[in-house]
Amino acid sequence: MTRLSLSDFHVSIGRRHVVDTIGFDLQGGSIMAVLGPNGAGKSTFMKGLCGLRRARGTVRLDGVDLQALSPAERASLIGYVAQDTTHLSVRLTVFELLMLAQNGDRRAWKAAPESTRRAEEMLALLGLERFAGTMPSVLSGGERQMIALALALVRRPKLLLLDEPTSALDLANQLHMLEVVQDYTRRNAIITIAVLHDLNLATRYADACLLLARGRQVATGVTKEILSAAQIADLYRVECRSIDVDQGRFSAIYPISVLSDGVGHR
Numbered sequence: 001m002t003r004l005s006l007s008d009f010h011v012s013i014g015r016r017h018v019v020d021t022i023g024f025d026l027q028g029g030s031i032m033a034v035l036g037p038n039g040a041g042k043s044t045f046m047k048g049l050c051g052l053r054r055a056r057g058t059v060r061l062d063g064v065d066l067q068a069l070s071p072a073e074r075a076s077l078i079g080y081v082a083q084d085t086t087h088l089s090v091r092l093t094v095f096e097l098l099m100l101a102q103n104g105d106r107r108a109w110k111a112a113p114e115s116t117r118r119a120e121e122m123l124a125l126l127g128l129e130r131f132a133g134t135m136p137s138v139l140s141g142g143e144r145q146m147i148a149l150a151l152a153l154v155r156r157p158k159l160l161l162l163d164e165p166t167s168a169l170d171l172a173n174q175l176h177m178l179e180v181v182q183d184y185t186r187r188n189a190i191i192t193i194a195v196l197h198d199l200n201l202a203t204r205y206a207d208a209c210l211l212l213a214r215g216r217q218v219a220t221g222v223t224k225e226i227l228s229a230a231q232i233a234d235l236y237r238v239e240c241r242s243i244d245v246d247q248g249r250f251s252a253i254y255p256i257s258v259l260s261d262g263v264g265h266r
């Protein structure tokens with residue numbers, strides 16, 4: 001089973017330490033939500049993990065030190081879906097992109113035999129078959145977000161990193177995307193880490209949470225234990241109530257008001 005272990009993990013932008021001293025362990029089949037106020041360092045943390053920002057410390061995926069790998073080796077293990085999908089504005093169709101994602105690092109001129117089937121499977125999994133022949137540049141922001149996920153999954157990552165994956169999705173697609181991600185994560189025993197701003201998506205889909213404030217790890221652990229109304233109030237400086245939904249099947253967090261030392265003083 002896949003296992004991810006971080007210790008004393010730091011990420012810098014230029015000379016500035018933006019993310020400091022992160023440490024946790026995750027087992028295959030689990031989803032971790034990364035939560036925290038704007039500017040807390042969530043995206044920088046994700047970029048540090050996938051090698052887009054300079055990072056220090058130890059990151060082991062199944063015992064392999066990710067920091068010691070070449071960019072190509074690292075890319076073969078990690079699927080990263082960025083907040084911004086403008087990189088998909090190329091003159092290729094969705095299907096061509098799915099083929100390129102799987103074969104871009106091959107020297108041979110032929111695509112790997114199973115890649116057509118795999119591309120079709122991904123389109124079916126996410127319900128995107130109707131976009132196969134379309135260029136992402138003519139699609140909506142939410143449709144591009146779904147395609148970015150398909151492009152990450154088609155390469156069979158062991159570690160899936162999603163930066164605000166539902167930010168452009170309507171209610172049905174938010175649930176659809178996270179159901180697919182949860183099912184894929186469990187079935188393939190991979191690890192998914194997702195930056196989320198919606199606390200109720202976190203309580204519903206994340207097994208574990210990492211709370212960040214000013215680049216520091218405020219808390220990490222099992223979602224049920226971490227995401228209390230008191231902890232949320234402390235993190236975002238917003239008074240909240242925790243509500244049981246569907247006879248305790250889900251727990252929802254309802255925001256009441258910004259505390260007097262809230263916005264601008266975090």
Ligand SMILES: Nc1ncnc2c1ncn2[C@@H]1O[C@H](COP(=O)(O)OP(=O)(O)OP(=O)(O)O)[C@@H](O)[C@H]1O
Binds near residue numbers: 037042045
């Ligand atoms: N390219 C950059 N150059 C310099 N500083 C940056 C850069 N990108 C981010 N930062 C700074 O790093 C800090 C963390 O930014 P980051 O984007 O990681 O926050 P975040 O938690 O993802 O925020 P948000 O919820 O608003 O997306 C912020 O203070 C930001 O100003």
